[in-house]
Each structure stands twice: as structure tokens, then as C-alpha cells.
Amino acid sequence: MKRATHNLKRWIATLASSLFVLGLSACGIDQKGMVLLKDESYHARIFSTNKDGIGAPDGLWWRQGKLFIADEGGSALRVWSANGGVQTLCDAKLGVMSPEDAVMDADGNLFFSDDDAGGVWQITANGHASLLAGKDKGLLSTEAIALAPSGEILVGDGLKHQVFSVSRAGDVSVFLGSGYGIRKPESMVFDEVGNLYIADNEEQIVYRLTPEMKLQRLLEKRENFSPETLWYAHGTLFITDSSNGKLYRFTPEEGLQTIAVFGGKLATVNGLTMDEQGSIYVSVQTDLKRKIGYILKLEREPQP
Amino acid sequence: MTTNMLLVFLAGFSATLTNISDALFQLCNSIAGRSQLLDTLIALPMTNQLVKAAVIGGCFFAAWHGTQDEAITHRRRRILLITLIACVFVIATTKTLSKTVFLPRPFIQSQKAFHLEGEQLVESKRLAYRVPLDKDSQTDYQKLRDGDILPNDLGSFPSDHAGFYVTLAVGIWLASRWIGTLALAWTFLAILGSRVITGQHSPLDILAGAGIGIVILLLCQVVIGTGFRRWLEPLVHWTMRHTALSSALLFVALFEAANTLQNLRELLKTGATIAKHLIRG
Numbered sequence A: 001m002k003r004a005t006h007n008l009k010r011w012i013a014t015l016a017s018s019l020f021v022l023g024l025s026a027c028g029i030d031q032k033g034m035v036l037l038k039d040e041s042y043h044a045r046i047f048s049t050n051k052d053g054i055g056a057p058d059g060l061w062w063r064q065g066k067l068f069i070a071d072e073g074g075s076a077l078r079v080w081s082a083n084g085g086v087q088t089l090c091d092a093k094l095g096v097m098s099p100e101d102a103v104m105d106a107d108g109n110l111f112f113s114d115d116d117a118g119g120v121w122q123i124t125a126n127g128h129a130s131l132l133a134g135k136d137k138g139l140l141s142t143e144a145i146a147l148a149p150s151g152e153i154l155v156g157d158g159l160k161h162q163v164f165s166v167s168r169a170g171d172v173s174v175f176l177g178s179g180y181g182i183r184k185p186e187s188m189v190f191d192e193v194g195n196l197y198i199a200d201n202e203e204q205i206v207y208r209l210t211p212e213m214k215l216q217r218l219l220e221k222r223e224n225f226s227p228e229t230l231w232y233a234h235g236t237l238f239i240t241d242s243s244n245g246k247l248y249r250f251t252p253e254e255g256l257q258t259i260a261v262f263g264g265k266l267a268t269v270n271g272l273t274m275d276e277q278g279s280i281y282v283s284v285q286t287d288l289k290r291k292i293g294y295i296l297k298l299e300r301e302p303q304p
Numbered sequence B: 001m002t003t004n005m006l007l008v009f010l011a012g013f014s015a016t017l018t019n020i021s022d023a024l025f026q027l028c029n030s031i032a033g034r035s036q037l038l039d040t041l042i043a044l045p046m047t048n049q050l051v052k053a054a055v056i057g058g059c060f061f062a063a064w065h066g067t068q069d070e071a072i073t074h075r076r077r078r079i080l081l082i083t084l085i086a087c088v089f090v091i092a093t094t095k096t097l098s099k100t101v102f103l104p105r106p107f108i109q110s111q112k113a114f115h116l117e118g119e120q121l122v123e124s125k126r127l128a129y130r131v132p133l134d135k136d137s138q139t140d141y142q143k144l145r146d147g148d149i150l151p152n153d154l155g156s157f158p159s160d161h162a163g164f165y166v167t168l169a170v171g172i173w174l175a176s177r178w179i180g181t182l183a184l185a186w187t188f189l190a191i192l193g194s195r196v197i198t199g200q201h202s203p204l205d206i207l208a209g210a211g212i213g214i215v216i217l218l219l220c221q222v223v224i225g226t227g228f229r230r231w232l233e234p235l236v237h238w239t240m241r242h243t244a245l246s247s248a249l250l251f252v253a254l255f256e257a258a259n260t261l262q263n264l265r266e267l268l269k270t271g272a273t274i275a276k277h278l279i280r281g
Helices: A002-026 B002-029 B036-047 B049-065 B070-100 B135-145 B160-175 B177-197 B203-227 B229-241 B243-258 B262-280
Strands: A033-037 A042-048 A060-063 A066-071 A076-081 A085-091 A099-104 A110-114 A120-123 A129-133 A142-147 A153-157 A162-166 A172-176 A185-190 A196-200 A205-209 A215-219 A229-233 A236-241 A246-251 A255-264 A269-274 A280-287 A292-300 B113-117 B120-123
Touching: A033 A042, A033 A292, A042 A066, A042 A255, A042 B113, A042 B120, A060 A099, A060 A280, A066 A099, A066 A110, A066 A269, A076 A099, A085 A120, A099 A142, A110 A153, A142 A196, A153 A185, A162 A185, A185 A229, A196 A229, A229 A269, A236 A269, A246 A269, A255 A280, B002 B177, B002 B203, B036 B049, B036 B135, B036 B177, B049 B070, B049 B160, B049 B177, B049 B243, B070 B160, B070 B203, B070 B229, B070 B243, B160 B177, B160 B203, B177 B203, B203 B229, B229 B243
Parallel strands: A060 A269, A142 A185
Antiparallel strands: A033 A255, A033 B113, A042 A292, A060 A066, A066 A076, A076 A085, A099 A110, A110 A120, A110 A142, A120 A129, A142 A153, A153 A162, A162 A172, A185 A196, A196 A205, A205 A215, A229 A236, A236 A246, A246 A255, A269 A280, A280 A292, B113 B120
8 A cells, every 4th residue: 555655656746747847848938049139229130041051151241232151061152142042152072161251352253261171262253163272282271361452362270370371373371470379360351441350269369460560459358258250341340259149349439349149049150241231140050060050130220 | 730739728828927927027026126225135145145045054954953753853854865865956957957948037138139939030028127226236237238148147947046945945844844934935035036026037937946846856755765765764864873973964965055056066077177187197
């Protein structure tokens, strides 16, 4: 009798806990992903998902109604347009492994980096894709990429802790040697007067290199700050932080200000670009290995 | 068909539950932001361990030693020892769930935010929030305004404090009704009430945490109390024979338990670092 009572108690307890766990999982209160807007002049929406044909995107580049996507998880360089949707420009068949960041010149030639395959890759305006300069030229793990006013391509290497200059013919030279102390040049962007901003997301520093080649530490020693991608527009430096799920703006007058905080499935914000209307596009790598990601668009709220 | 109906029912149930929780939260939070003295008193159990943990620790000790009757003491100690074991399971469950379930704290839900619903970002309902006037709440809110949000603040469901302290309080109540009632009252009115009023947790977070705590505690009482009795009984007998030593050990266990195992977790992390260092050389 005593044993039967014990067994009954055990069954009741098991049933109660199972029901409770079932209730929790089915309740649907798990929001899973969030964008919190500190700048309330914006609103957020999903721009693209895996259903559109992207994997886990990293670098973004907007040009005249087209969004170029360095799809790190999908090992491909893709382009989105309103009419054509998402199309692949080149992928692993060419040897591309983990496209990181992209930049486009005025003629419509696209250049991108790859931190696994290394090198600088190009897709010409007529769509021909090739490796411009590879690992054999010392570009082992390329991350940041920017186009210098001279037309040369600057590319940061995370393994060699250097920034290289690559000519259109594929010749490689050192632009900033390891003596400058930049550990992981993750992203680079020029402003309108020729200052080059460099994000080091190992030392968590944003540098500014003046046209006179003076390297200044613009942002450093900040708690919970890890710069991932930089974008410059309208006198403002925009910064994503993948470690802390944030999008910042920086001006010398107002300092560093948070535009948005990303949480849950949307926390790992990577790439960043802006269209002609000032809308911000950010890429999110929810799960790089499983190729799950999003592209979000932050648009200005319509003025009343 | 049946599955769809069940899903629709659960979605409706979830929405109703959330609405009730939000209304209750706003009722509780309406106390805040009116008097600095009152808000400072309300916020005290959030930071002051003497106010938060020591009272529950004291109740536990009182239940442990509170009677001269040997049979009653024996029964109480069995229940209380199982309660301590249950606390470990509760904290593991609530911590795991809060990392899996993404639900920001109510004070964060007062901001303009969008959340994922399927493949869409939908603007979240903003909770009206009165900022308490105590120093810590003001600092936290200023940080929020600056966009400085801790990852811990994005996973408030379920409340691990609710799980942990309700487990302890119900365990004490099972051992001794009078002392347990005091512990339960303190847990809900002071420890958990302050968390709702200041916007750290919604009533739903508290309800879920408390529910997990009670279920795990009862499960442990049944399973360990019956299935592991041959290990438990000698332990209880040992505490009766070695009162001083067992009280000292209990003090250590309670000290840690009342701090929601924070120091133990740090100690385990340090241990893991040392082990890694030794293995890798």
C-alpha cells in the first residue's frame, strides 16, 4: 500500500512537471529576436531572410538600387535587386570560402575579401569574377577592404596584422606594417577628406589614419565595445558591434551614441551599408555554421 | 485540425496571460517614482544581502533546530536537505531556460522595440514604466537610455530569484508551517515584490520561476525522499549526532544557497580555468 502511494506520488509529480514544461514551451512567449531602437526616428524591418536565398551574410554594399552581399555562411557573393531578387555572382566553385567585406569603385567593379581563402577577389562590371591577388602574394586572411582615393584597394589581414595595398594589376605592397600595432583590421572606410577609419576588433579600437599618415586612436578603452564594421556618411561614422549587438553613430561633437540594440537571434550584427535615402542595412549572422542569417533595414519614420 | 485548434488555444491563452501579467506589472510599478525614501526601501532587497538572503537563511536555521522532538527534527531535516539539493536543480533549470527564452525585462520593454514574429519584425507593445527614484534604478535607467544593456537583461523569463527563493521558502514551509509562512511572505512581499515594482521582472517571470521551483522541489521530495532514502537517512542521522559540525556545514551551504550559488559558480569557473591550465601546461 505504502509503495503504491509512493508510486502514485511519483507519477503525479512527473505529470505535473511535464505539463508545466509543455505549457512553457507552447506558450509562445519566446520572442527570440529583438531590435531596440534608441534613436526613435528609425523603425526596423526584415529586408531579407534565408528564404530569399541568402545564407549568413557579412559585408554589405549598396549601389543604385542594388545590395551586394558578402555571404560568409553561404560562401558566395550575391546581389539583391527589387526586380531580380537575390542572385549569386560567384561562389565556392571559384574557390570563395568566407567572403567578409566588399567595396565597389565608381565604374561598378566589386572587390571583396575572404578570411578563409585569403586574397582580394574582384567581380568586374560585366560580371566576370576572379582572384585578383591571393595567398601566394601574402594575403592570408583578408578582412577589411576599402578603396583609396588613388584607386588602389586597401585590405586588412587578420593573421599578419597588417594593411596591404593592392593595385588593379594585383601587385601587393605593405600599406600599414605590423609596427603600427593594429591587431585585426576588421573593417575600413574613408571619409570625404581622406581620413581612413580602421576597426580593430581584437584590441577593440577604432583608429583614424590622416592623409598625412598619422595614426590616431579615435575610440578605445571602452567597456563592452567591439567594432565590427564601419560606414561613413553625412559626416557621421556608423559602427556595428557584433559582440554586444549594437549599432552606433559617432561624430566628434556628440561622441559615440547607440542607434539600436539587437538581441536574441538578431544579436550578431555584422555588415553595414546605407542607401541614398539614409536607410541603414545591417547583416545578422544568427548561426554561421548552419547558414542562418538576416538582413535588416532601419528606415527613418515618415515625418508628420 | 486538433493540433491547429490546440495551437490557437495556446496562442490565445498566452496572449491573455501576458496581458494579465502586464496589467499586474503596471499596477505594481505605479507605486514607484513617487518617493525616494519609499523607492530606496523597496529596492533594498535587490542589493542588500542581509535584507534579501539572511532572513530566508535564518528561517531555514530556525526550521532545522526549531524543536526538541527527535522524530520531528528528523523529518524536518530530511525535507530541508532535499530542499537544498532541489535548489541546485532549480537554478540550473531557470538559468538554462532564461538563456533559451528571449524575453527582456519590463523596464527594457518600455523602450521602442521590434520583435521577431515568424519572418517579420513587429513593433512590440511598449510598457508604461515609472522609474524608481532610488540610486541604482536611476543609474540603470540612464544606462538604458544610453543604450547600455546587459545580456542578462534580455532573458528575464523565468525569474531565477523566484525559482530559488520560492524553493527554499516552500521547503521550509513543508518542514515547519509557521516558519515557512514567514519565509514565503518575505520571499513574495520583499524579495520578489521589489523585483516587480522596480521593473526587473514581470509577474509572469515570477510565476514561471516559482512554478518551476515548486515542481522541482516536489519532484525531489518524492524521488529523493523515496528512491534515495538509504543514502539520505544516514546523512540525517549524522546531522543529529554531530550537531556542531553539521550546523557549521549547513551555515556554509546556506550562505551559498541564499546567494543563489553565485560564489560557487565563480569558484567552479576558477576551478575549470585552473584545470585547463594544468592540462594544457
